[in-house]
Each structure stands twice: as structure tokens, then as C-alpha cells.
Amino acid sequence: MKVNGVALRPLRALPDGQGIEVIDQRLLPFDLRMRPLRSARDVFVAIREMWVRGAPLIGAVAAYGLALQARRDASDAALRNAAKFLKGSRPTAVNLAWAVDRLLTQVLAVPEAVRADTAWAGAGAIAEQDVQVNEAIGRHGLPLLQAVAARKPGPVNVLTHCNAGWLATVDWGTATSPIYQAHAAGLAVHVWVDETRPRNQGASLTAWELGQAGVPHTVVADNAGGHLMQHGRVDLCIVGCDRVASNGDACNKIGTYLKALAAHDNGVPFYVAMPTSTLDMALAEGVQGIPIEERSGRELTHVSGRTAAGEVVEVQLTPDGSAAANPAFDVTPARLLTGLITEHGIVAADAAALRQLMAGRR
């Protein structure tokens, strides 16, 4: 996607092959800055501290982390250790493990002397595959927006939660891909952007992305979506996901479940944009089965923003002495989902449909 008219991705391989550059997403929307990562440890920190976030992006970045390890020590032990280390950076998204394990298998299968170059190429392939997958998700999702536009006047109102945009992937985004493609096709689209407390990925990242792309949008509190749906102001919800269980239960940013409940209560279609790399066929169900990352309460008690003087500062919101809890994800039961938009098409969020989808891809 473009920023100020210049094509940009949140992840870029450095030309010397000794590192990558990522957008430090903690600084958006006020400062766009790339940071170099030159080791598996750099990559671990960037994922853990959320310079990069979004299930597809952390998968690709983690793959490069393994490739950077292979540049230093490509022995079996070193690579296995690095893979385990990288997979521990965040517990919930399954793409992370998917990308690292896939690359590890590929690299261990070749002689040590060529592992570094194999890993580097393999990480690049994972990144490029993500771009293609997301483009395909957009292609399959686009008709959902076209159908709304065909039956009503005015813009198609899409609600999204968190950031499943191009910043969360290598390009296009997942949930935003149908939106960007609709916008490019000349469809009138308006996006309700959930603020997405506590880290405000909607207010700071999705709003910024959409603004750069010229897509009309309105930021709302996470509390507002139910009211908007009650009053017919949302045509369609599309969100991303961090892990989907084999029965279709979808783990995504905390609060997604509440929006799915409201959509269900108001007859608003609710779609999860899901690269199949996000599907965890080993999990029978998601509500009890998917580990939910508990992050620091400080993400809730403090927030960063820009003062009138233009300085970005962190301020405390809560009284001294009040505890805060910060579960980062929740799981939406499959029964609340209208469908999953995958790179292979839209499928029902149920065990049979997902088994069939994956049976054709092994």
C-alpha cells in the first residue's frame, strides 16, 4: 500500500541480506519510522514489545528471525533453539508457530552450508505468500461489499475491530483487503473503526491506514458498535483473527466477541478474514482451547498521545493503586460467525467445512 503516494510495507528485507527493517508501529499515527532488526533476539523483542503486531506479520517477521539466526549459526541445535525462542515471543497467534516451524523444517532438510541462504529465501517466500493470500482474501471478500452496494443507496458501512490492515500483514491486510479492493473498484465504502483499547490499534493504526488510502472512516469507541448496529448503521462486520480452531471458533483482539454478539442480535453479517495459516486444525474448539495472552496492565492504565505542542507523551489514566487486568484476545464462538473469508474463498465456520477446505490443500 502507499503512504504519501510511496509504496511501503511494514517489513522490508535489507539489501545486504543481514537484516530486515520494520515500521515501529508503537510510534504511529504520529511518527512513521523504520527500525532495523539484525538478529533473532532483535526480532523477538520487536514482536514481544509490539513494534510489529498482527498475526500474519509476526509470522513473516519471525521467519526472518530464524533466517538471521541461520546467518550466525546454522547448526541443528542453534536453529531449533532459535525457533523455540521466537515462538515464545507471543503465545496466541498460530501463524507465528506456523511460519517458524515451516521454515525450520525446510532449512533442516538442506546441508548446513546452504542453510543461511535457504532460510533467507524461505522467509522471503513466506512474506510474498502472505501478500498473495491477502490479495486473494480481498478478491473473495469484495462481492460481499458489492452485494450490499447493489441493494441500498449510500456507502457500504463496514465495521472493523483492531487492525487487520496492511500494517498487520506484509501487504493488503486481511480484513481490510476487501475494503481496499472495493475502494479501488470505485465502490463507496465507509468504515467504522473501533478504537480497540487498550492499545488503540484501531484509532492509531487502522484509522491512519485508511486515511492514507483515502478511505472514508469514522473512529468510534469500542462501546459504540452495538448501538450503531441497533440503528442499521452497520451493513457488515469484517475482522481479522489470530487463531481459528478446527470448529471455527475464532480468536481475535479482545472485544471481538462482543461485536459478534451484537451483530448476531441485529442480523448484521459478521465475517472473519482468515488466511488458512491461521487455522489450528489440532484444536477441537477455541473458547477453552486457545491460550489467551495476558499483557501488562500498564497498557490500560497509561496511554501515549500527542500534546498540543506536538510532543508524544505517556499519561496515566487510572488512580494510583487501582489494579488493571489486560487479556489481549478473546474467542468468538463459531455459531456467531457468518463465514470465514479465506484465500480459497468464503467457507462456513464449522468443523465439516474447515475439514473439507484443508483436505484439498494438504
Next chain:
Amino acid sequence: MKVNGVALRPLRALPDGQGIEVIDQRLLPFDLRMRPLRSARDVFVAIREMWVRGAPLIGAVAAYGLALQARRDASDAALRNAAKFLKGSRPTAVNLAWAVDRLLTQVLAVPEAVRADTAWAGAGAIAEQDVQVNEAIGRHGLPLLQAVAARKPGPVNVLTHCNAGWLATVDWGTATSPIYQAHAAGLAVHVWVDETRPRNQGASLTAWELGQAGVPHTVVADNAGGHLMQHGRVDLCIVGCDRVASNGDACNKIGTYLKALAAHDNGVPFYVAMPTSTLDMALAEGVQGIPIEERSGRELTHVSGRTAAGEVVEVQLTPDGSAAANPAFDVTPARLLTGLITEHGIVAADAAALRQLMAGRR
């Protein structure tokens, strides 16, 4: 309730009878400051700008606004104008109109010469009645918490949204009254405090109140409640309300509806603490019938907090150019409510029960 061991109310009549003092709630939790209000216009600004908020409290403060007008000009025309003006300060809560209209009727019935003193005494009576009503709500709600405590070990986990605490009333609070009474009775209570974006009344007011009272509590993002309920970590929800329709549909702070959906989906009891002054028997239903105040998007795009240096500053959260919408309330359909905790006892949220309740009180 007490702050640093000293009894305090958010509204205090000045001894000279020429004004009132209110806590400027915009400054909490970092600064506790009383501000004098000496005219109907002062009162209008304090309500409109949310120095005071909470349906019961703005009712009592607005009544004093009418009384202050009566000190200056107690003619029919002046009082009727002031009543209309005060009722326009905020559109959603019905207590405001209830208190002002009740006092206006009372004052117009007496000779002009005694209207000022009648109005002053009448406003005081409304404030005192609020205290008694809230004490009774706590008394009727307490057994709900006792019943949970009797059937499970550990603290009773109550989730509340926004601030329906003593800061939202003259004393006790509505939703918090059963909690304070349970705590006083020695019951182990723990409160999940919804942050309540965009104005953070949970994080800044409810957390502060509970902290001052020594009630264990944890602030969570508005997004978190569904996840907590899915995992059995909420025993009971109690919220306040700004207006309840005759069929039991309950208007409260934006986001309440989402929590009620989650409670319903997980079998968690969901109660609305409702002084009967909040009941609008003239409204057949609430979802379409209750006017929802749209406040400035700036409440969402900017937030105030305290820097590490101890200074309270406002910071911008969203990118320049991103629009924001800010509906301040939503309406929870009666079908999602377990019951209404009133000063006369707990009643079902349905038309027949409410008709019966009010038939006995006319």
C-alpha cells in the same frame, strides 16, 4: 461516602443559601476540587460540560439550579424559562426533567414571595430523597451478592460499567450501593471496573471511589467483559441507567448493551439499578424511543491524563483528519435484563411489572 476518612458528597448546599458546591468530576482521579455554582447558568454549564454527571446527581443539581433562579426572579415566566433551559442541558437522562418539573410544579403553587425558600427547601428534599432511594437500592440489591457468596468460595465478582457510584448520585450510588453495603457487611467483593470509553468514567471515577472505600477492584478495557464472563470470572453485573422505558428497555452509558449481550450469552445475571425517578412511563419502548445524545468526537480523539512529572495534560490519540463519532448512550432491550433493582425492591424488566410497581406509588 468518605474520602480520606472524611464524609463527602458530590453536591453540597452552601450555608448562605445562595449557591451550591459540586465536585468537578473532570479533574478526578488526580485532583479533588469543589466548585461553587451560583446561578441557573452556572448549573447549566456544570451539567453540560460534565463537571457533574450521573442521572440522579444531575437531577438534584438541576433542581438547585431552579432554586437559584428563584432567588433572582421567581416570576412564573422566569421559572418556566429556567426550567426549560436547565432541562436542555442534557437530553437523555429523565431524572433531570423529573426533578426540575417536580420542583417547578411545587414552586408555582405558592406565592411569589415564598418561592425562593420553597424552591431551596424543595431542591434539598430532592437531594435527600436521592440518598434514601439509593440506600434502599443497596438494601434490596445486597441479597443478590449474599446469595452468590453463599454458593461459592472466594470473592463475589461484580462487573459494572461507567460510574453509577456515589459520584453519580447525592450519596451511595445506585449500582454501587449494593456493593458498598456488601463490603460494609463484611462480604468479600471484587469489582471489575469497565474503563468506559470515551470519557473513562469507570477508570477515573468508579476506580477512585472504590479505592477510597477500600473495595477490591480491577480496571479492565470495555472490550474485556465478554471474555471474563466466558471464563466464569463474573458472578453478577450491576449497572446504572439514565432512562428506562415502560417496557423495561434501559438506556445507560454506551456499551452497556454489549455487556448485557455477553451476560445473556453466558448465563450471568444482569441487573440495572433503577431509582423509579429514572422510569419514563410515557415511553412505550426504549430502543427507538429514547433520544441518544451525540457528544463531541473530541472526547474520543483526545484524552487527559497525568504525566510522569505529575502534570495533567490532554493528548491526541487519533491521526489528524480521522473523524470520530461519539454516541453517549445505548439502550439495552428488556429481554436481556435479569431485573431492575429499585428503591421498592427488585422488579422484572417488563411492562406489566413496571405498571404494577408504579400503580402503587401514584
